[in-house]
Amino acid sequence: MQIQILYFARFREKLGRDSEAFELAADRDTSVQSVLDVLAARGGVWQELFDCEKGVLAAINQEMVSRETLVYDEDELALFPPVTGG
Amino acid sequence: MQIQILYFARFREKLGRDSEAFELAADRDTSVQSVLDVLAARGGVWQELFDCEKGVLAAINQEMVSRETLVYDEDELALFPPVTGG
Amino acid sequence: MSRIRVQSEAFDLAAEVTALEGSGVGAVVTFTGLVRNQSALGEVTAIELEHYPAMTAKSLEAIAAEAQQRWPLLGLTLIHRIGYLAAGEPIVMVAVASKHREAAFQAASFLMDFLKTRAPFWKKEWVGGQAHWVEAKTTDVAAADRWSS
């Protein structure tokens, strides 16, 4: 089971990548928060960006979601800072 | 002592005139309301238009005023229905 | 800083907005009022607008000055047409420029509420070949009143 993670704006620049494939554990539910925990555990800039109560928004399949939302096989999970358009 | 009264819109049409000179009593204060009372006392369409709690607005020298405002020699008193611009 | 005009000719919205753009402007809000083709009396073919010229000038200046005082505006344009206007034609426009959007939205809304209740314009609607004076709306009075609290 695998999802695609997309990074935008400041996240994309700091991480030096705009996406990655991410493996989901098959034996339990995975929330957005638990994905963020795995990413933050990589340390360095990953921890700096994702070990953070605020400042990280998430969308699954192009819809804004909360951190409690579960991700499923083949989802597109986008992670980005608060939006600043308009 | 004399003021100029101007009539606009529906008032102008119904009265068949857009202005008139109006004599003020020299021996006492004259309010907008007392001018309206004199006009209404003419009867007919005058009474119909000016013997009316609402629906008559007044401006003295191009500033909106209340019925208690006093008029003075050479003032321009405009009488008109509620405005409907914009 | 306020540009105010009363005219029978049409106006050019884009040109008026461009004239307001300038240093520090982040937001421009415009309102355009159009002659509606329906009223309670039926199909409206046109309207006629009468006004009280000496007072119109004064009252529009006063309304604009009040808006400038209430909000930090960087520009304000107010154009009201008079005379005979066919259904669908623009009657009035307000355009307000400011640094941030909130002031521009509020000031434009305020200007329209006050135009509708304090500026000496009167509309006649042509319906089925006959002209009828338009009645003032109590909703307009209520809308203007909310700014005095």
Next chain:
Amino acid sequence: MSRIRVQSEAFDLAAEVTALEGSGVGAVVTFTGLVRNQSALGEVTAIELEHYPAMTAKSLEAIAAEAQQRWPLLGLTLIHRIGYLAAGEPIVMVAVASKHREAAFQAASFLMDFLKTRAPFWKKEWVGGQAHWVEAKTTDVAAADRWSS
């Protein structure tokens, strides 16, 4: 009934307003957002706008549909630019047509509040030859929150 575009080219405000005019329309409110030449960091020469294309389309459709549902609108246009934009250039426009002015003002204001907080656009400001990501404003979040009560 909603016209939504994301584009790098400039837009034509007057043409967009004209496209909204039509039977029954009495009021058109527009908002234009421009690149301001000042920020907390200094003089801004330009901005760059990044977005998330697949989500942008969905979120703008959703915002427009919500506005149409909340107010009786007769037309709605929403254009957001992307890419590199010099100071003073327009970034975004919203235009809303309705029978009466209140709905048009409210819907335009609502659309901007939601654009600022829910649509996936990110701005970078160029100041003194360096680009800085713009921080989201808490006032924008508060502005959007007032529509949920």
